[in-house]
Amino acid sequence: xxVFILNAGSSSLKYQLMNPISKEVLATGxxxxxxxxxxxxxEFGDNKLTLEVSMPTHKEAIELVLKTLVESEGKVINSIxxxxxxxxxxxxxxxxxxxxxxxxxxxxxxxxxLIPLAPLHNPANIMGMEICQELMPGKPNVAVFDTAFHQTMxxxxxxxxxxxxxxxxxxxxxxxxxGTSHYFVSNEARGMLDKxxxxxxxxxxxxxxxxxxxxLNGKCIDTSMGLTPVQGLMMGTxxxxxxxxxxxxxxxxxxxxxxxxxxxxxxxxGILGISGKSSDLRExxxxxxxxxxRCRLAVEMVAYNIKKYVGAYVAALDGVDALCFTxxxxxxxxxxxxIVCAGLDGxxxxxxxxxxxxxxxxxxxxxTNSSAAxxxxxxxxxxxxxxxxxxxxxxxxxx
Numbered sequence: 462x463x464v465f466i467l468n469a470g471s472s473s474l475k476y477q478l479m480n481p482i483s484k485e486v487l488a489t490g491x492x493x494x495x496x497x498x499x500x501x502x503x504e505f506g507d508n509k510l511t512l513e514v515s516m517p518t519h520k521e522a523i524e525l526v527l528k529t530l531v532e533s534e535g536k537v538i539n540s541i542x543x544x545x546x547x548x549x550x551x552x553x554x555x556x557x558x559x560x561x562x563x564x565x566x567x568x569x570x571x572x573x574x575l576i577p578l579a580p581l582h583n584p585a586n587i588m589g590m591e592i593c594q595e596l597m598p599g600k601p602n603v604a605v606f607d608t609a610f611h612q613t614m615x616x617x618x619x620x621x622x623x624x625x626x627x628x629x630x631x632x633x634x635x636x637x638x639x640g641t642s643h644y645f646v647s648n649e650a651r652g653m654l655d656k657x658x659x660x661x662x663x664x665x666x667x668x669x670x671x672x673x674x675x676x677l678n679g680k681c682i683d684t685s686m687g688l689t690p691v692q693g694l695m696m697g698t699x700x701x702x703x704x705x706x707x708x709x710x711x712x713x714x715x716x717x718x719x720x721x722x723x724x725x726x727x728x729x730x731g732i733l734g735i736s737g738k739s740s741d742l743r744e745x746x747x748x749x750x751x752x753x754x755r756c757r758l759a760v761e762m763v764a765y766n767i768k769k770y771v772g773a774y775v776a777a778l779d780g781v782d783a784l785c786f787t788x789x790x791x792x793x794x795x796x797x798x799x800i801v802c803a804g805l806d807g808x809x810x811x812x813x814x815x816x817x818x819x820x821x822x823x824x825x826x827x828x829t830n831s832s833a834a835x836x837x838x839x840x841x842x843x844x845x846x847x848x849x850x851x852x853x854x855x856x857x858x859x860x
Contacts, residue, residue: 469589548851553579554606611637809833
């Protein structure tokens with residue numbers, strides 16, 4: 462089976478063509494600057510292709526991707542008919558979707574009702590589904606939700622201490638995100654542990670967007686992101702946890718509207734806001750090495766916030782069997798892993814400096830032999846989760 466995996470954003474879209482049974486990736490790529498001018502970056506095997514083509518809308522972008530897959534230099538299949546199904550990343554499923562589902566008119570209608578919970582993401586996700594239905598009629602489409610894995614959280618973990626009516630009337634609660642990554646990494650960790658049952662796993666998905674989850678026996682019991690992705694850890698441009706009083710005071714002092722304040726918290730805060738240099742941690746780490754004190758502060762804040770959540774989730778899980786690092790920062794920054802794990806010996810987490818500093822694209826254990834719990838670095842594979850869920854639903858293996 463070949464699954465076309467689509468992740469549609471507001472002005473971009475990522476894609477892969479994958480066989481979920483063999484895990485072979487035939488092609489992967491990115492359409493950028495949709496509605497502005499248009500750039501397609503297409504990779505297949507060891508080859509790379511970049512095209513500058515006008516993409517007024519997502520429809521032209523998807524048409525170009527499909528054409529590239531079957532024609533010209535980027536060809537990897539003979540016909541669009543070779544694609545068996547389309548798997549879509551869907552950001553917010555609210556409480557309505559606790560698992561991946563076949564895309565139907567009812568599913569799209571429900572997703573449209575959830576747009577207020579994810580106004581930047583759900584419209585683009587829906588658009589991608591509707592365009593694929595138009596361009597590839599009769600092909601099954603499956604929606605895989607970022608929030609689904611976190612739907613196993615108990616009510617005392619996902620509820621906010623606001624008047625209860627805010628939950629019943631408006632669905633205001635913690636939902637969590639990055640669910641496909643947390644699911645994949647925690648499942649891989651369970652396979653790497655000698656202990657197969659009663660597993661207590663903490664996953665740190667660290668990148669431009671970051672989140673931590675507590676996973677008990679394969680089910681999420683808590684996660685750091687909330688109603689929206691701005692809650693939780695300090696991220697590339699997101700503020701993470703900030704007291705409501707601080708936000709209110711900032712708004713009054715700067716005469717900000719709610720939209721302006723949210724723009725600051727989502728796009729101008731986090732690593733960028735503290736360092737004043739970049740949202741890319743690699744550049745900020747270099748700045749710290751060069752003696753920039755604001756870069757030093759940003760790095761220490763990032764690591765400290767992660768460590769706080771790890772400690773909290775060890776308590777929530779009543780112990781820990783494995784701490785996992787994934788995502789661009791989690792997989793590649795040995796310094797962040799080192800700072801996060803420093804002083805966690807009492808929790809049974811002892812990092813091995815030599816193992817930590819070795820670079821590898823494969824899953825590995827970086828804990829010392831004497832560490833009571835394991836510390837894993839596990840490359841995430843959200844696309845495989847989307848492809849595999851699509852395969853199982855289309856094949857009737859998951860009902």
